[in-house]
Amino acid sequence: xxxxxxxxxxxxxxxxxxxxxxxxxxxxxxxxxxxxxxxxxxxxxxxxxxxxxxxxxxxxxxxxxxxxxxxxxxxxxxxxxxxxxxxxxxxxxxxxxxxxxxxxxxxxxxxxxxxxxxxxxxxxxxxxxxxxxxxxxxxxxxxxxxxxxxxxxxxxxxxxxxxxxxxxxxxxxxxxxxxxxxxxxxxxxxxxxxxxxxxxxxxxxxxxxxxxxxxxxxxxxxxxxxxxxxxxxxxxxxxxxxxxxxxxxxxxxxxxxxxxxxxxxxxxxxxxxxxxxxxxxxxxxxxxxxxxxxxxxxxxxxxxxxxxxxxxxxxxxxxxxxxxxxxxxxxxxxxxxxxxxxxxxxxxxxxxxxxxxxxxxxxxxxxxxxxxxxxxxxxxxxxxxxxxxxxxxxxxxxxxxxxxxxxxxxxxxxxxxxxxxxxxxxxxxxxxxxxxxxxxxxxxx
Numbered sequence: 001x002x003x004x005x006x007x008x009x010x011x012x013x014x015x016x017x018x019x020x021x022x023x024x025x026x027x028x029x030x031x032x033x034x035x036x037x038x039x040x041x042x043x044x045x046x047x048x049x050x051x052x053x054x055x056x057x058x059x060x061x062x063x064x065x066x067x068x069x070x071x072x073x074x075x076x077x078x079x080x081x082x083x084x085x086x087x088x089x090x091x092x093x094x095x096x097x098x099x100x101x102x103x104x105x106x107x108x109x110x111x112x113x114x115x116x117x118x119x120x121x122x123x124x125x126x127x128x129x130x131x132x133x134x135x136x137x138x139x140x141x142x143x144x145x146x147x148x149x150x151x152x153x154x155x156x157x158x159x160x161x162x163x164x165x166x167x168x169x170x171x172x173x174x175x176x177x178x179x180x181x182x183x184x185x186x187x188x189x190x191x192x193x194x195x196x197x198x199x200x201x202x203x204x205x206x207x208x209x210x211x212x213x214x215x216x217x218x219x220x221x222x223x224x225x226x227x228x229x230x231x232x233x234x235x236x237x238x239x240x241x242x243x244x245x246x247x248x249x250x251x252x253x254x255x256x257x258x259x260x261x262x263x264x265x266x267x268x269x270x271x272x273x274x275x276x277x278x279x280x281x282x283x284x285x286x287x288x289x290x291x292x293x294x295x296x297x298x299x300x301x302x303x304x305x306x307x308x309x310x311x312x313x314x315x316x317x318x319x320x321x322x323x324x325x326x327x328x329x330x331x332x333x334x335x336x337x338x339x340x341x342x343x344x345x346x347x348x349x350x351x352x353x354x355x356x357x358x359x360x361x362x363x364x365x366x367x368x369x370x371x372x373x374x375x376x377x378x379x380x381x382x383x384x385x386x387x388x389x390x391x392x393x394x395x396x397x398x399x400x401x402x403x404x405x406x407x408x409x410x411x412x413x414x415x416x417x418x419x420x421x422x423x424x425x426x427x428x429x430x431x432x433x434x435x436x437x438x439x440x441x442x443x444x445x
Contacts, residue, residue, distance in 0.1 A: 019131030033097015082268030095283035103152030104398035112202030112332015118149035150346030175234025187253035292379035297389025347411025
């Protein structure tokens with residue numbers, strides 16, 4: 001049970017609230033976009049939820065940076081950026097809080113061009129457990145600034161963040177193509193995707209989805225392709241997935257594309273248009289969400305075929321899970337890899353070519369155990385080095401289930417663990433911010 005604290009409008013009120021709650025040992029947590037659902041949040045019980053909904057300001061500065069409040073959603077930020085002729089890496093879902101996503105790193109379609117959302121961060125203004133208001137940047141509290149970019153949920157409540165922005169290309173217009181394929185096209189589609197990954201065009205973003213058509217209970221292969229450039233350039237990539245493309249080998253797996261819906265969308269409206277609006281539809285409330293994740297170097301063809309078949313069988317046998325899906329995000333890596341490995345607390349540069357999300361969605365808990373078992377077992381399979389292509393498990397923090405080793409979330413380097421523990425002890429010595437993949441105060445990783 002939680003008590004809700006509404007109506008706070010400035011950092012003084014947040015400061016007073018944290019100071020009072022901490023002094024009286026009352027558990028609390030702050031809610032911005034309200035999209036996080038890691039099971040680790042269950043450690044927070046009988047707490048005060050600090051609602052940040054009024055911290056929704058977006059303002060542009062003279063140097064073209066943008067300052068956003070702690071509750072600003074990606075959808076609102078994208079609209080404001082487009083109107084200003086600027087762009088920034090943002091997530092694919094309009095209802096996700098921009099601050100919460102950034103704190104875990106911030107993957108998105110433009111990462112090939114501009115890196116992670118957190119790579120563009122220039123400063124944060126935040127309140128610590130004892131009510132102290134601090135700023136973190138390269139020049140102020142630089143160690144905290146390092147930790148906020150990739151492990152930031154552990155240290156305080158962010159009031160506002162300031163980001164570098166970038167001039168829009170192609171007048172902010174993006175090519176979008178939504179494609180559906182026959183089930184026997186899976187190998188062919190994956191072969192094309194894998195061919196693009198090693199030197200992926202920074203402007204190219206792919207979302208491969210498996211879901212079940214509720215009218216037929218048949219599995220669907222759906223590919224969303226977004227190109228941050230001209231229609232002609234985007235069309236060239238979409239043509240690689242065409243049924244009659246001469247580049248598809250007559251002796252290799254063939255592609256039979258059932259449909260393609262191509263359009264051009266503004267950056268401000270892209271997330272509502274892409275994937276036929278399916279990602280935006282996920283913003284609907286009222287369902288249980290149970291997600292498992294893995295990162296992959298490429299898509300192992302034989303494993304993908306087994307996963308596709310297994311998912312279809314699982315949902316057909318458990319129709320209460322009909323709204324579940326499997327998502328593979330294949331975004332450019334150039335912008336991420338341009339930063340050195342120690343640039344921030346984000347640990348997965350070079351280890352996240354493909355982000356996988358096994359998203360179990362249902363409204364009836366009768367299917368909960370079966371869904372959890374199926375997704376967890378497949379997560380474990382996708383994590384195997386022979387399947388993932390990586391020698392160790394690597395997890396994007398914002399997608400983490402919470403049962404993974406903390407090293408898989410925050411990195412295996414000893415210096416990373418030591419640095420994060422030191423920051424935790426300095427800025428959250430009472431472990432008040434312990435609900436989201438908490439860094440251990442005792443250093444016992």
